[in-house]
Amino acid sequence: MTSKLSKNPSSPLTTPLTPPMRMQRLMAMVGQYLKLHFFTTRSMVLWPVLALFILGSCWGLSDPEAILPGGINADTPFEVLFIASGFILLSATLGVVLVGFDGISRKRSSGALAIELSQTTHRQDYGLALLLGTWGVIAIPTLLLSCIGITLIFVQMGLWPSVAEISLYLLATSLVLLWYAAIQLLASSWAEDMGSAIAIGIGTWLVFTLMWVLVTVVVAGLLGVDVSDTSNDSYLQLTTLVDLFSPNGVYQMLLELQLQGDLGGRTVNSFQTWIAALAWTVLPIWLYLRRLCRI
């Protein structure tokens, strides 16, 4: 009986979509997702925060009269953008966390995920739509505000960053938000309830954003590197390795590749950094899509 059945052709009722058709449906799903989530209460709360952090940092840091703590001096527009990237890490990545932490867990606990998974869309396409939608909800305003910020820098300094610098800045910012979106959705797919979703979501953000210095110091201590002076060469070189394991670290290292002066204070290996960026792009997304296929 089994052998007879197995000779049957695949169902014509589930004709596989061609790549252009899949792409078309994926774009339609992303568009729908953005339409649903772009003007929610969360977005309304996040937009002013993003505007304050991104526009405020670009405007303030590019002010020639501004005196920054720690002797930091931003002489060029890109150096201003580099320092402003710290504010992106504080605001936009938190925005991704807030948008994505319950992206799957809420649907799962409400039962809506069962309806969505029983539709004809391939699980990977569905996962990508959620990922790109979650990313887009924060990335679109962040990138728009960054462009306005660059204009503000020009207003203050009378100089534009080069096209390469702007491209790198926008690309790196897009990537770090994508990495966070993938991490958040992966965490959300693990979480069985809202509490776990919040704990995992905020927890990962805290580790990478606020606790990573502690992780670096602990690793340095374990390896016998002097941690009493964080400006010594061996410590700085170690940070370039440890930071490869943090999305924030890779983001800043990507920007450091374009820094001309000694603002970064360390030598960043271009090859290592781009490989890390690739790994951070591929691995979380692959894990997330794999998880979604087996959820």
Place this chain on the structure above:
Amino acid sequence: MKKKCLVKVSIDKGEDAGSAMGGEVGESQSKVSRNPLLHLHGIGFRYRIPPQNPILFWRHRFGPGVHDIDLQLESGQIVGLVGPNGAGKTTLMEILVGIIPPSSGQILIAGHIALSAGELPRGNSQIGFMPEQVRWSGPGTPRSALTWVSTLRGSQSDVQKLLNLVGLKNRADDPLDNLSQGMRQRLSLACALLGEPQILILDEPMNGLDPVAQTAFRNLLHQLAKKGHTILVSSHMLAELEGFVDRIVVMHRGQIIAKGTMNELEESLELGIKYKFKGIGKLPEKILSNYLSHIEPQDCPDDEWAITASLSQPHNSKNSMYKNQNMLISKMVEELSISGAPPYLVEVSHHNLSSILAAATGMESSEIGLELDEHVMIPLALKSSPTSSDNGGEEE
């Protein structure tokens, strides 16, 4: 150009709603062909239960699931899926709709393999699914939620018509958080109807629906069945279910233990015919117990007696001479009349679904739904059982 049926009434009104599904059910489909549309062959799946100690994450064990499910559903049938809690009804439905991958077996739709063991699960355009109690919430409205699901399905269905059909016309743009449970059920039903699927899988669809909507819902299912749609409905509202399904499938501990029409189930489970007796005077227990079994006293006035009971089996030595049931009843009535408690009513009454379920599972009616032993799946199907011959069950 063939004229297509248009939306006529909504589920609110409860009349002829079936002809309105998506507004696009062609007239040609009204001719029902009784062919197996859906065939489950040897479907199996067991949940993996994580260890209590999360550090030993690899030490999972297998929990409940479904075992060797073999089932054929024909076009135009409404089939009820019943069983106690933890029987595997929802698991089976989730396998059917492509949420859970089967670990063994195949699902065939119209003779073609839709999903085999080992494949990644995926939905099918021919199957619409309404899960149990979806608590729609978050940003959006019923309209936007339905549009989103429609996009996921790649369906061209008219969302507004479906909203009208399920009675959400006036709530289409309300926030999802403001919907009552009944409204959420309607929205889930609309999702199931997207794209005019030939097979509808409905898990506890009546929960939260008001009585008028329930009637309308039953009408809708009948209309759809008449047009050749196959409908599998799971419900714990057994009294409601037995009124409108064509066949019943009984599940227990992950297996199908009985299936057929109500009459077929009564026969295969050897339940016998149930009788209702009413008489005057004091309950003649001694005489009744000579002829009847499973005697259940019923409410009646003080100077009367009323019971429901089955006739004792003919092979019972005491009554072996009475091969004919009518003869047995006549003899009993005669004896009762002589004793001064003559019956004035003898009525044949069929077993209800609850007692069929109790008989099939071997549980008392009061136990159904209260079984807590969900983490053990014991293969139950016995080749000797008259009901297991066609469900592929094997003793392990």
